[in-house]
Amino acid sequence: MARKVGSIGAETADRVRLAALSLFARYGYAAVSMRQIGREIGLQAGAIYNHFPTKQHLLRGLMVEHMERLLTAWEAERDDNLPPREALVAFVRFHIRYHVKCGEEVFISYMELRNLEEQNFVEVEELRRRYEHSLRSILEAGTEARVFTVSDPRVATMAVIAMLTGVTNWYRTDGRLSLDEIEELYVRMISGAVGMKEN
Template sequence: MARTQGSHALTTGPKLREAALRLFAQKGYAAVSMRQIAAEVGVQVGALYNYTEDKQSLLFDLLQSHMQDLMAAWQVAQAGLMTPSQRLEAFTRFHIRYHLTRTDAVFISYMELRNLTPENFAKIETLRRAYEAQLQSILTEGQASGDFDLHDSKITALAVIAMLNGVLTWFRSDGRLSLDRVEGIYWDMVRRAVGCAP
């Protein structure tokens, strides 16, 4: 028979983060109350404050973890790839695949930036820029080697990421197109947009 009181330190922390991530993505940070989160976790509101300093820290920690995990995963995914073309295809497919498995985190990473304190906002922005710089360096390299033909590596990097993020708004795994097919279509569009021969 389930306890209704007592210690659940091993599960409450992760459950808090999961519930907050889901609710923030669904309803927005400002529209979600600590009471709602507590109800999802299955504790009373007071208990949450054993795991987070306040609501703001909760949002910040979720965004920071997401960006750090993203950077780490990309470092692994791109290891050993040599040519700009290989690396660009890898980035395209990685970005789509990785983000599609974490749509909630991606969503709040774009939508809830304005609900961060200025200090926290600056930290997340730094991480986000570092990720964008990864793509930009691929483009610059390909431009220098003559593999790519593009006007401006910074703008192109932002345009490519914006285009890839668009996938998240409509892709459904039970939809008309498989993930692999979608990756292929986007890779073809990216490839041509940067002037890279097939």
């Protein structure tokens, strides 16, 4: 049988993406089959290939698009004129706020790196590098301005990112703490971690 009435290509592609995202996050890329993705949205596995040439393309798309959206959102929000203290706070708040909204994307972006083929891996890593570089610049500027006491900005960058991203592992919309409270907690902890001077 042919096309279901009213179904449009782009719409189906989006449903596939969504199903894949959710399944990859829950079971892992390698453990999820095209059949399973199709079943989730009432499609034969083969039909997915009308929208994505391979399973790998599907994964790459999810990761690259996530990273690009993240970068775009950060570019829109960052303010390079902010002094280091305020810049760090802005980054921390942005990172948490943005990441808890798309926990699944974040999760697979860390977990499925090894399932990316070389070329796609390089592409995603470059995007990540660009994002994390923002934080490093802030830490370096603050260190130079003697408002932070960071011995090794490279290590500090990774430490802060690790701490921040960890939030997505336990954050629940209906949890004990509001998003605002969580942001506040992390601003305090990270301020301390980088040895931020009180004023």
